[in-house]
Amino acid sequence: MRLPAAERRQQLLVAALEVFAERGFHSTSMNDIAEAAGVTKPVLYQHFESKRDLYRELLGEIGAELQNAVAKATVDPTSPRGQLEQGFDAYFCWVNDHRNAFDLLFSAGTQREADFVAAAHRVEDAIAEVVADNIVIEGLTRERRGLLAHGIVGLAEATCRRWLANPGDIDHRELAAQAGELAWFGLRGIRGA
Amino acid sequence: MRLPAAERRQQLLVAALEVFAERGFHSTSMNDIAEAAGVTKPVLYQHFESKRDLYRELLGEIGAELQNAVAKATVDPTSPRGQLEQGFDAYFCWVNDHRNAFDLLFSAGTQREADFVAAAHRVEDAIAEVVADNIVIEGLTRERRGLLAHGIVGLAEATCRRWLANPGDIDHRELAAQAGELAWFGLRGIRGA
DNA sequence: CATGCGGGTTACCGCGCGGTAACAACCGCG
DNA sequence: CGCGGTTGTTACCGCGCGGTAACCCGCATG
Numbered sequence: 230m231r232l233p234a235a236e237r238r239q240q241l242l243v244a245a246l247e248v249f250a251e252r253g254f255h256s257t258s259m260n261d262i263a264e265a266a267g268v269t270k271p272v273l274y275q276h277f278e279s280k281r282d283l284y285r286e287l288l289g290e291i292g293a294e295l296q297n298a299v300a301k302a303t304v305d306p307t308s309p310r311g312q313l314e315q316g317f318d319a320y321f322c323w324v325n326d327h328r329n330a331f332d333l334l335f336s337a338g339t340q341r342e343a344d345f346v347a348a349a350h351r352v353e354d355a356i357a358e359v360v361a362d363n364i365v366i367e368g369l370t371r372e373r374r375g376l377l378a379h380g381i382v383g384l385a386e387a388t389c390r391r392w393l394a395n396p397g398d399i400d401h402r403e404l405a406a407q408a409g410e411l412a413w414f415g416l417r418g419i420r421g422a
Numbered sequence: 423m424r425l426p427a428a429e430r431r432q433q434l435l436v437a438a439l440e441v442f443a444e445r446g447f448h449s450t451s452m453n454d455i456a457e458a459a460g461v462t463k464p465v466l467y468q469h470f471e472s473k474r475d476l477y478r479e480l481l482g483e484i485g486a487e488l489q490n491a492v493a494k495a496t497v498d499p500t501s502p503r504g505q506l507e508q509g510f511d512a513y514f515c516w517v518n519d520h521r522n523a524f525d526l527l528f529s530a531g532t533q534r535e536a537d538f539v540a541a542a543h544r545v546e547d548a549i550a551e552v553v554a555d556n557i558v559i560e561g562l563t564r565e566r567r568g569l570l571a572h573g574i575v576g577l578a579e580a581t582c583r584r585w586l587a588n589p590g591d592i593d594h595r596e597l598a599a600q601a602g603e604l605a606w607f608g609l610r611g612i613r614g615a
Numbered sequence: 616c617a618t619g620c621g622g623g624t625t626a627c628c629g630c631g632c633g634g635t636a637a638c639a640a641c642c643g644c645g
Numbered sequence: 646c647g648c649g650g651t652t653g654t655t656a657c658c659g660c661g662c663g664g665t666a667a668c669c670c671g672c673a674t675g
Contacts (some may be wrong), residue, residue, distance in 0.1 A: 230493035231622055231671085256449040258662060269624055271665075280663065307610025317442030336539075341529065353580075372590045373600065379584035380577045380601060387546075387576020388569055397565045407566065408573060418607020419600065424652055451632060462654060464635075473633065475638075 238276045241266050246287055249411040252328035254284055254342070259375045281344075288345060291330040298323040299356050312363055314409035317385060320356075321401035321408075324389050331393070335386055346372070366419055377419070381412050431469045434459050443522035447477055447535070448539055474535075481538060484523040485545040491516040492549050496556070505556055507602035508599070510578060512547075514594035514601075517582050528579055550575045559612055568611070574605050 232240065244266035248257050259280055263270045277283040302319030304311050324331045334349055361378035369377075388408055392399065425433065437459035443452050452473055456463045470476040495512030496505050517524045529544050554571035562570075581601055585592065 233587035234622080237622080256534065258477070260662080260666085268622095270663090271625095272623065273665070275622080341449070346529075357584075366599070373591070375588075375590075376581055376584055376597070376600065377604065380581040380604065381579020383583070384573045384577040387579065388573040390576070391550075391572035392568055395565070395568075399569075404569070407569065407612065410612050411570065411573065412494065412604075413608075414611020415606075415608025417611070419603050427651080429651085439617090452634085453632080461652095464655095465653065467634070468652080 234276075237268075237272070241268075241276055241283075242287060242290070245283055246291075246333060248328050249284065249287065250332040281342075284345065285348065287333060288348040291327070291334055292348055294327070294330070295320070295334070296352050296355045296359060297322055300359060303359055309363055310366070310409070310413050313360075313413055314405055316359065317408045317412070318405035320385050320401060321389065321392075321404050324393070325401045328393060331389060336390065353379065353382050353386075363385070364416060366416070369419075377416070384408065384412065427469070430461075430465070432462075434466060434469055434476075435480060435483070438476055439522050439526060440486075442480065443476065443525040447538070463469055474537075478537065478541065480526060481541040484520070485541055487520070487523070488513070488516055488527070489545050489548045493552060496552055502556055502558070503602070503606050506553075506606055507598055509552065510601045510605070511595060511598035513578050514582065514585075514597050517586070518594045521586060524582060529583065546572070546575050546579075557609060559609070562612075570609070577601065577605065 241262070245262045248262050248265050252261070259270050260272055262283075263273050266272075273283070298319045299316050302315045305312070305315065307315070334352065351397065357375065357378040360381050361374045364374050364377060366374075385408060388404065392404060430601045434455070439454050441458050445454070452463050455476075456477070459465075466476070470478050489510045495508045497587055498508065500508070503595065527545065535550055550568065550571040553574050554567045557567050557570060559567075578601060581597065585597060
């Protein structure tokens with residue numbers, strides 16, 4: 230069945246996300262994606278310059294979404310601890326609703342392709358920045374704060390992976406509460422230089 | 423120059439590690455590795471069944487090393503908090519001495535190749551298990567403990583990545599102290615159900 | 616009915632890479 | 646010296662995949 234360009238493009242992105250997330254970048258051929266979308270290869274090339282281009286576009290969209298979700302959840306002027314927990318919750322919630330996207334960003338073949346890696350890092354950095362802004366400890370190097378923030382972002386990532394990998398269905402709120410506690414009390418314990 | 427089989431094999435592993443760590447699995451050809459080792463392709467195939475086989479072997483060796491380093495550092499019967507810090511220190515220290523290996527395990531092309539990913543996960547799981555054993559909080563599900571442990575392992579990983587990515591040369595001990603504090607006080611703050 | 620255009624398909628190219636077969640040089644040994 | 650085994654090399658194959666050229670079809674319009 231034929232579709233107008235805009236819709237087709239969107240559908241291709243959806244299909245590509247699914248296949249890429251499942252099989253990774255390199256193990257996925259353009260044919261695979263086309264087939265998954267019920268069309269043939271050249272159609273893909275009508276909408277995207279190249280395979281890498283398609284992948285990049287996905288990464289960009291997805292990364293912006295996640296970044297946005299976290300940023301939006303943390304501007305709300307509540308207690309610092311609340312901000313932290315809300316941030317985690319937004320993160321986990323988003324992941325819960327976009328597992329494929331999460332896989333694509335942080336598990337699938339995004340690794341080691343220079344520009345891809347850069348895209349994923351940009352997201353992590355952006356989120357870490359938000360976290361870092363909420364770390365208020367006297368006598369701490371900027372660099373040290375950055376390390377802590379990245380550590381916490383990594384904590385969120387790893388927690389997610391374990392969460393998704395295991396069948397035990399824990400609500401993302403409980404998870405956020407736990408991770409939030411861990412991070413919060415951890416940060417409170419840090420002594421400034 | 424000609425080498426006895428055992429030595430050549432070892433040298434090939436070293437060369438392969440370097441190239442794989444730099445360019446990732448898929449972007450590295452067998453020719454690249456051979457060239458980096460100063461030989462030609464068929465020599466590689468005299469020592470390793472296939473490209474994947476070579477990669478697997480590297481992952482296995484490296485993973486075991488890291489796992490070992492952490493495990494050895496934590497059997498020492500000191501305070502729980504000391505164990506935690508020593509664990510981190512062993513981790514960071516090992517990474518410091520084997521940056522390529524770390525890259526290969528957790529950053530490079532270990533991507534989405536099912537068995538490769540599994541190898542990396544085995545290492546994380548093993549380390550997380552060690553961590554989990556040291557978490558003694560009443561009223562916590564086994565699953566919850568696992569999540570915390572994986573979170574902490576992820577924290578270590580992410581901290582490392584940020585550490586290596588940035589020029590600022592911080593000593594791995596300082597890093598371990600900081601991460602240890604974060605994790606320790608974080609865990610102390612967790613309330614059992 | 617002609618016509619033009621947007622959406623799709625078939626069929627193909629070229630290249631790079633994993634992998635191999637066949638051959639060549641070097642060693643120790645009787 | 647001749648001889649076997651070990652270490653390397655040159656030259657090749659086949660295939661899969663990214664990417665493309667050329668063609669097709671149906672619809673809206675005058």
